[in-house]
Amino acid sequence: MPIANGFLLPTEIPDEKFFDLSVGLCRSCAMVQLTNVLNRDQLFHDSYAFFSSTSEGMKRHFKEMAASLTARYLENSEPLVVEIGSNDGIFLSNFIGTNVRVLGVEPSANVAAVAVSKGVRTVSKFFDEQLASKVVNEDGKADLIVGANVLCHIPYLNSVFAGVRTLLKTQGALVFEDPYVGDIIKKTSYDQIYDEHAFYFSILAVSAVCSRHDLEVFDVEPQTVHGGSMRYHIGIRGARPVSIAVSALMEQERSAGLDRLETFETFRKNVENSRTELLSILQKLKAEGARISGYGATSKSTTVLNYCGIGTNYIEFICDTTPGKQGRLTPGSHIPVVPYGAFAEKYPEYAVLFAWNHSNEILAKEVNFKNAGGRFITYVPAVGILK
Ligand code: SAH
Ligand code: TMP
Numbered sequence: 001m002p003i004a005n006g007f008l009l010p011t012e013i014p015d016e017k018f019f020d021l022s023v024g025l026c027r028s029c030a031m032v033q034l035t036n037v038l039n040r041d042q043l044f045h046d047s048y049a050f051f052s053s054t055s056e057g058m059k060r061h062f063k064e065m066a067a068s069l070t071a072r073y074l075e076n077s078e079p080l081v082v083e084i085g086s087n088d089g090i091f092l093s094n095f096i097g098t099n100v101r102v103l104g105v106e107p108s109a110n111v112a113a114v115a116v117s118k119g120v121r122t123v124s125k126f127f128d129e130q131l132a133s134k135v136v137n138e139d140g141k142a143d144l145i146v147g148a149n150v151l152c153h154i155p156y157l158n159s160v161f162a163g164v165r166t167l168l169k170t171q172g173a174l175v176f177e178d179p180y181v182g183d184i185i186k187k188t189s190y191d192q193i194y195d196e197h198a199f200y201f202s203i204l205a206v207s208a209v210c211s212r213h214d215l216e217v218f219d220v221e222p223q224t225v226h227g228g229s230m231r232y233h234i235g236i237r238g239a240r241p242v243s244i245a246v247s248a249l250m251e252q253e254r255s256a257g258l259d260r261l262e263t264f265e266t267f268r269k270n271v272e273n274s275r276t277e278l279l280s281i282l283q284k285l286k287a288e289g290a291r292i293s294g295y296g297a298t299s300k301s302t303t304v305l306n307y308c309g310i311g312t313n314y315i316e317f318i319c320d321t322t323p324g325k326q327g328r329l330t331p332g333s334h335i336p337v338v339p340y341g342a343f344a345e346k347y348p349e350y351a352v353l354f355a356w357n358h359s360n361e362i363l364a365k366e367v368n369f370k371n372a373g374g375r376f377i378t379y380v381p382a383v384g385i386l387k
Pocket of ligand 2: 050054055056295296297298299300319320321322325355357358361362
């Protein structure tokens, strides 16, 4: 596989890097994880391609999250919220003008600069145990530590949890959410598997990590975002009552076999079938002379395109609203990424919905494409052409 967010210029093709992408299940703690991870500086740097605020739906999601966590955890007079992976400030900007002190920790300097320009205090560093001690020295301990779609990106997870333990106040909470392995299995959303996602969390695995650091999960809340995520509430062991939702989810995971290899063998077969079905639709449409584009040059699409062997043989271009991806080629498959306007000016007959996790938002706004006879092709939770 190439680097999932490594959108490149044609001149960079000869130097493009590839690596082996494979996933394993830990037999002792049930963590699903990449068996081979890349160096963090190769992934997160000053030209990181993903800007969280490109999605209106995610802006709403984080606004609601800020309101809900404020009511639950931020009753002190000047509480401190530290966010790991704060990106362009999509979550922390909700606290501007309030009594809440914030600090974003965001190593990708270009996205961190956008947060700073919005007035969100941000340090452009990787969060780990060392950084946590530095924050304690400079700002004191945190009432709330938040991480959305980031802890699953961090292979040195034990250092992160040790840092959380150091940084949290006695009654403080770490609240984090990531794509949920139960949904990945259920929906065959194998495109969540790419270099940046070192872990595919379950509560069984998250609890095992917590127990190594004197922490415990005291609540869980399923989320619909990113194709199905889980929000974990974690505190210092014994500090808060543990919700019944925690043991219920553990039970559910055991009965779904999320701690057993056979479950993942079945998943593998489902993934292979998904590839066969998607290719057969594309081959058929292409044979009929249809014009096919892609919608959303997501990092997830890199897995699908490269695993299925889809390039410009099937897909003419992929439109994406992120300026930094436009004018570049998709990693490995080298399909041109074009601005949204190129899609709307001359609609193709079909568009593969690579940003399927934003499908509500996209289907609602693409009325003209639909009225022009355009159809979306999807592959999660099942391969097909949307009605
Ligand atoms: N929280 C945002 C961004 C998710 S993308 C959202 O949900 O939309 C993941 C982000 O985590 C990237 O911006 C990346 O630069 C950052 N990141 C990666 N490793 C990190 C680390 N060790 N500490 C803090 N941020 C990290
Ligand atoms: P994500 O799946 O990692 O959130 O990335 C979504 C990508 O899709 C990102 O590159 C922006 C792009 N996008 C569009 O081009 N149009 C849209 O309407 C939405 C919601 C996303």
